[in-house]
Amino acid sequence: MLDRLDLEPAFFAPFVSSPMRVEAGWIDYNGHLNMAYYNVLFDRAVDEAYELLGCGLDYDGRSRHSCYTAEVHVRYLRELHAGDRVRVTFQLLGYDTKRLHYFEQLFHAEEGWLSATSENMALHVDTAKQKTAPFPSTVAARLARMRAAHGALPIPEAAGRRIAMPDKN
Secondary structure, eight states: OOOGGGSOOOOOSSEEOOOEEOOGGGBOTTSSBOHHHHHHHHHHHHHHHHHHHTOSHHHHHHHSEEEEEEEEEEEEOSOOOTTOEEEEEEEEEEEOSSEEEEEEEEEETTTOOEEEEEEEEEEEEETTTTEEOOOOHHHHHHHHHHHHHHTTSOOOTTTTOOOOOOOOO
């Protein structure tokens, strides 16, 4: 039997998550998806991308390393409601020996419209020492392959945006 890291995954551009459904318990008093649960949906998609990269759920137990979120910028563009089916795209924008920079887009799975975006910076961490550490060569090689595939995609227009009040001048 092959070890999961020995399998060569296909790196589609962008990566598209499994379909997910907005749960009724995630709806707030305004009748739409609570802002915290957009992050749950984005996080579940990242878990799938991390599995593809070889640094997913079992990785921490095997290696005592994991990826921690360092910074996130979420834009809420269109409301989701209970029962809505969604998919998330994941685009690797860049990486170095210890960091990942990626952009996600949350789409209504049946109607195709964009609901939210999330730009993220994650750190590769040695969980025993609680400090950043270089990716192992197996993960670094997969990052290189994913970045090569995603490099053909345009940079999302919302990537790198900052939060600020409009200039009054």
